Amino acid sequence: MVKYLSQEWAEQAKKKVLTELDKAKDLKNMNASLLNVVQNIPPDNKTIYYYIKFTDGNLDELITSTDESIKQKQADFIVAGDYTTFIQINNGQMSSAMALLKNRVKMTGNKMKALTITKPIDNYNRCVNGVPTDY
Amino acid sequence: MKLSDVLETTKKEPHCGLCRIDFLGTGVCSAGKKHGFVAYYPEGRMELARALAEHEVEPTEALRDIVNSCNLCGVCDRQCYFVTQRRPTQAQHALQDYLKTLPPEALKTTPEDDIVKGLRAIVGNSWATNDPIIIASYQRSVIKQKSKGKYYIAMPKTTEEIVAIVNLANSHKIPYIPRGNGTFFGVALQTLLAEPATIEQGIIIDLWRMKDLEVDPESITATIGPGVTSFELQKAAHAHKLRANVAEAESCVIANAQNLGIVTTWSNTYGWGTDNFIDAEFIDSTGTIQHLSDKDIPNPYAAEQGLLSLSLIPSVIITKLTLKLHQILPDEEAIFVPFTNLSDALDLAHELAQRNIGVSLAVLSRKYLTEFISPTHEIAEDFNHIAEKYLKLNYIVDVICDKYSKKTIEELAKVTFGQTMLKSLILGSSKLASMKDSSLLKMIAEEEDPLKAVFGGPMRKHFEKGLAASPKELVKVFDKDLQEFFEKLYSKPELTDSIWLHNFRILPCRMERKHMWMYRGGYMPGDKETILKVVDALEKPAQQYDIDGAFGFLSYLERGKLAHLEYDYYYDHTDPEARKRVNKAIVESWRRQFAIKGVTPLEFICSKGLHRKEHIIYPFLPGLSEEELGHFEELIETLFGGEDTW
Numbered sequence: 001m002v003k004y005l006s007q008e009w010a011e012q013a014k015k016k017v018l019t020e021l022d023k024a025k026d027l028k029n030m031n032a033s034l035l036n037v038v039q040n041i042p043p044d045n046k047t048i049y050y051y052i053k054f055t056d057g058n059l060d061e062l063i064t065s066t067d068e069s070i071k072q073k074q075a076d077f078i079v080a081g082d083y084t085t086f087i088q089i090n091n092g093q094m095s096s097a098m099a100l101l102k103n104r105v106k107m108t109g110n111k112m113k114a115l116t117i118t119k120p121i122d123n124y125n126r127c128v129n130g131v132p133t134d135y
Numbered sequence: 136m137k138l139s140d141v142l143e144t145t146k147k148e149p150h151c152g153l154c155r156i157d158f159l160g161t162g163v164c165s166a167g168k169k170h171g172f173v174a175y176y177p178e179g180r181m182e183l184a185r186a187l188a189e190h191e192v193e194p195t196e197a198l199r200d201i202v203n204s205c206n207l208c209g210v211c212d213r214q215c216y217f218v219t220q221r222r223p224t225q226a227q228h229a230l231q232d233y234l235k236t237l238p239p240e241a242l243k244t245t246p247e248d249d250i251v252k253g254l255r256a257i258v259g260n261s262w263a264t265n266d267p268i269i270i271a272s273y274q275r276s277v278i279k280q281k282s283k284g285k286y287y288i289a290m291p292k293t294t295e296e297i298v299a300i301v302n303l304a305n306s307h308k309i310p311y312i313p314r315g316n317g318t319f320f321g322v323a324l325q326t327l328l329a330e331p332a333t334i335e336q337g338i339i340i341d342l343w344r345m346k347d348l349e350v351d352p353e354s355i356t357a358t359i360g361p362g363v364t365s366f367e368l369q370k371a372a373h374a375h376k377l378r379a380n381v382a383e384a385e386s387c388v389i390a391n392a393q394n395l396g397i398v399t400t401w402s403n404t405y406g407w408g409t410d411n412f413i414d415a416e417f418i419d420s421t422g423t424i425q426h427l428s429d430k431d432i433p434n435p436y437a438a439e440q441g442l443l444s445l446s447l448i449p450s451v452i453i454t455k456l457t458l459k460l461h462q463i464l465p466d467e468e469a470i471f472v473p474f475t476n477l478s479d480a481l482d483l484a485h486e487l488a489q490r491n492i493g494v495s496l497a498v499l500s501r502k503y504l505t506e507f508i509s510p511t512h513e514i515a516e517d518f519n520h521i522a523e524k525y526l527k528l529n530y531i532v533d534v535i536c537d538k539y540s541k542k543t544i545e546e547l548a549k550v551t552f553g554q555t556m557l558k559s560l561i562l563g564s565s566k567l568a569s570m571k572d573s574s575l576l577k578m579i580a581e582e583e584d585p586l587k588a589v590f591g592g593p594m595r596k597h598f599e600k601g602l603a604a605s606p607k608e609l610v611k612v613f614d615k616d617l618q619e620f621f622e623k624l625y626s627k628p629e630l631t632d633s634i635w636l637h638n639f640r641i642l643p644c645r646m647e648r649k650h651m652w653m654y655r656g657g658y659m660p661g662d663k664e665t666i667l668k669v670v671d672a673l674e675k676p677a678q679q680y681d682i683d684g685a686f687g688f689l690s691y692l693e694r695g696k697l698a699h700l701e702y703d704y705y706y707d708h709t710d711p712e713a714r715k716r717v718n719k720a721i722v723e724s725w726r727r728q729f730a731i732k733g734v735t736p737l738e739f740i741c742s743k744g745l746h747r748k749e750h751i752i753y754p755f756l757p758g759l760s761e762e763e764l765g766h767f768e769e770l771i772e773t774l775f776g777g778e779d780t781w
């Protein structure tokens with residue numbers, strides 16, 4: 001078990017995606033970067049930034065950090081929401097698209113482009129779900 | 136009577152919510168009024184009787200209280216029978232008999248937890264609960280059936296209490312959702328929209344107690360709380376000889392305003408969306424109270440557009456709304472222009488819309504006309520058949536206007552009819568149904584123009600005479616013990632007065648008496664070509680998935696520049712197979728609508744009602760390309776799983 005959004009978790013998640021997902025079939029050769037802003041993390045309501053970047057379907061970066069400077073990476077999409085919602089997304093109870101629909105997360109970025117990556121991001125999330133995680 | 140004896144009825148409960156308002160002048164269920172929770176209203180008893188029969192919930196002590204709170208006065212039978220031909224007292228009898236079979240120890244107590252304690256500290260002990268029996272009564276009208284989540288119900292009375300509830304929910308990190316009268320949920324929760332439309336656990340904020348209502352005749356406005364229904368607002372407005380632009384009687388005006396922006400047959404003249412809203416007080420997700428008129432709030436007019444803008448859960452809770460009312464002209468009259476085909480009906484209605492003729496203006500379908508005005512569904516079906524086969528009456532341009540406009544319409548239209556004929560059709564509908572294969576109807580059908588013959592020609596008198604319209608005649612089809620009540624009711628002028636019926640809209644829920652329905656359609660440019668394409672885009676999926684689909688009504692907006700269309704899919708929501716088919720038809724209809732330039736399907740307007748409409752409709756969305764539609768399908772799959780999981 002690794003703690004959700006810890007360095008160890010990030011490493012295992014990245015490894016799993018790189019080994020298990022097909023760049024073309026599962027990740028549709030996507031070119032996109034996404035910054036998840038995970039808010040209100042107990043016990044002291046801190047925020048963790050969870051950044052991923054894909055180039056041609058390859059997961060170049062998966063970083064989790066409390067350092068705000070990660071915002072400078074100018075992600076294509078910023079998705080902000082509560083820790084409890086990200087847990088639901090990560091453990092497969094809710095897709096990120098459903099979280100958006102339910103107003104649980106707020107997204108900024110080009111909506112038309114977002115549409116093209118909903119499926120690969122869903123495949124990504126499903127894969128990452130497989131990391132034995134402790135919340 | 137056993138719960139299983141009434142299961143057929145209780146399963147079909149559509150949650151139309153009409154038995155929570157005094158729409159027939161009978162008064163309202165006294166137990167419901169006293170206790171507030173849906174469980175104490177006929178609607179909730181029906182749902183509870185079903186949930187117990189289907190073993191979805193265990194009895195608790197609240198059940199005894201709910202059952203004993205009813206004195207079987209029979210008001211609900213009159214109300215519900217008027218709309219759906221159902222009799223909620225049967226569910227009450229079944230609940231009473233069921234309770235008698237239970238040993239006292241079977242009624243469990245529900246322990247308080249911190250959240251319900253917190254809620255009770257905010258709203259008072261009587262107005263918050265975590266009792267599974269009370270919660271079960273909210274199933275299918277805000278909570279998904281068989282949901283395993285942990286829920287609470289709170290009924291606040293003030294804005295400050297809602298702020299405290301939002302803060303409590305945030306501190307416990309649980310979601311919350313406001314409920315007006317639950318009728319939008321009643322429709323959506325039967326479909327694949329159930330998941331995105333509601334919460335999987337958390338606090339249901341039932342706003343029914345917040346009924347502040349003030350009309351200011353000087354500024355011709357009203358300020359209302361979120362528990363005020365369209366019927367109640369309209370009644371208050373009428374006391375000042377004013378009119379509110381509201382939709383069906385039982386919907387809470389604020390829920391409707393935020394959800395769909397309130398589009399009615401009056402909208403070409405009175406407007407829609409923000410046209411009618413002056414100010415609103417609302418609470419955001421951090422529990423902060425804001426007003427539309429505050430200068431430094433985040434831009435309240437910003438709204439997403441297009442495919443990814445679907446959002447069925449409101450981002451704020453509106454606690455107060457000030458909206459415009461409208462003056463009623465002294466010489467208003469109803470005038471109806473019957474048509475055989477839609478294209479001709481659209482031509483006339485569009486012409487009228489462009490010239491701003493008609494305070495209320497809509498194209499109604501045969502289905503709506505016959506379903507709304509017939510006392511039973513069976514009569515509606517016969518009437519529908521007669522209208523189609525013999526009268527060739529498929530659409531009606533339905534106008535309420537002043538005497539000058541009336542003259543113009545009469546000049547433009549080949550044939551019209553008015554209040555007298557409508558009254559005859561309402562009171563004579565059962566007689567008409569019995570004339571199904573009569574020689575009179577056959578003669579009419581043989582005429583070159585049956586519509587003209589019936590509504591404008593020499594046969595009009597014979598036809599009206601044949602209907603033998605009277606309240607006494609009409610009520611013969613009702614249950615014996617209710618006939619006296621309904622004869623008196625139908626003798627009241629308003630029950631057959633077209634203008635009153637347009638104002639108070641107590642009839643649309645009759646759509647729900649046989650089967651559930653799902654609204655389709657949305658907003659589009661007002662040109663005929665686009666409208667006909669959209670009708671086709673909605674009709675085809677219905678045919679493809681064997682759903683009973685029918686045009687409902689079309690209103691023009693902004694002098695015919697835009698149109699709002701409602702097309703309905705009717706289906707048996709107690710049949711899982713039918714539910715699957717309707718879901719497939721919904722997705723297919725989205726796909727087809729998005730392929731047409733300028734069309735925004737209805738669901739994509741949701742939760743944007745208070746926003747400036749221009750941001751939702753303009754710029755017109757280009758029709759999606761095949762590639763984009765492919766992505767849309769992927770989005771649907773991500774959201775709802777593959778077709779086989781719906």
Ligand SMILES: Cc1cc2nc3c(=O)[nH]c(=O)nc-3n(C[C@H](O)[C@H](O)[C@H](O)COP(=O)(O)OP(=O)(O)OC[C@H]3O[C@@H](n4cnc5c(N)ncnc54)[C@H](O)[C@@H]3O)c2cc1C
Pocket residue numbers: 152312313314315316317318319320321322342361382383385386387388389390391392393394395396397398399447448449451452453454643644646
């Ligand atoms: C038979 C029928 C005919 C209809 N005809 C029309 C029509 O002609 N024109 C039209 O515009 N609509 C029409 N509607 C739609 C209907 O009026 C709306 O869906 C309306 O929201 C229902 O009101 P309600 O009180 O039952 O809402 P609910 O079902 O209780 O709630 C609807 C939505 O509003 C949210 N909500 C409730 N209260 C608040 C609040 N205070 N603040 C923020 N969000 C809130 C809920 O969370 C939910 O998302 C029709 C519906 C029916 C069933």
Ligand code: SF4
Pocket residue numbers: 148149150151152153154155177178181214215218219221223
């Ligand atoms: S169908 Fe309508 S009137 Fe009848 S019990 Fe249900 S909510 Fe009440």
